[in-house]
Amino acid sequence: MIGLAKQGMVMRRRFDLGSLRWVCSGAAPLGRDVMEEVANSFPEVELVQGYGLTETCSIVSLERPQAWARKFGSTGYLMPGIEAKIISIGTSKTLPPNQNGEILVRGPNIMQGYFKNLEATKFTLDEEGWLHTGDLGYFDEKGQLYVEDRLKELIKCKGFQVAPAELESVLTSHPEILDAAVVPMEDAEAGEVPVAFVVTRNSSLTEVDVQKFVASQVAPFKRLRRVIFENSIPKTASGKILRRELTNTVKTLRRELSDKVRSKL
Known part of the structure; x- marks a missing residue:
């Protein structure tokens, strides 16, 4: 995505990208500025950001730009059947919208545990079934999720x-x-x-x-x-x-x- 943002116009001149219609980004947080730059270079392309982990076995959230007002930088709304909340790093209390904290998720898609590693499983999955992702982020007032960074980083x-x-x-x-x-x-x-x-x-x-x-x-x-x-x-x-x-x-x-x-x- 950074490459498309910085070299987008050059690529359009060098290559025929007329068939490009949809680009989805994951694996690392994607900032609003980068998405806006790509959108300016490729106005006909639908840009989507999603969020998920190996431990969730599926996507946790995904943008749906055709259904709701667009906000670049968001990873979208929660997928069906998945719950999530943001907790304070210091107190573990649930935080209101627009406050940064650790992202916790729960649902039928969550792993049962790490293979032959009970200690790591207890550290990651609490008694109520919440998966502590180790990711930092927040929800806005409309329920869109923003992933900021990794807690350990x-x-x-x-x-x-x-x-x-x-x-x-x-x-x-x-x-x-x-x-x-x-x-x-x-x-x-x-x-x-x-x-x-x-x-x-x-x-x-x-x-x-x-x-x-x-x-x-x-x-x-x-x-x-x-x-x-x-x-x-x-x-x-x-x-x-x-x-x-x-x-x-x-x-x-x-x-x-x-x-x-x-x-x-």
């Missing part, structure tokens, strides 16, 4: 929570940035700070340019501490960012910087 900076997907959406909104990924780096003062890997369009963008672009749109604690330029972002076959690889790269970089400081001392 949150960056904890000075006591605040920073969602990598939010910063990635800001980064890819830059016309010269083709793709981006954000991961944490350990910091003695803040605990963790966000670091970005970006792929650019053969531009002269500098690290400071990118940092200023993001800083102008986010709260101070969400500002990027480092920007690393790459030729590509490592991903799985389904399009999920391989954050562990990038986190290992950041750890190596931090060790190298620490060694340089020690050698100067």
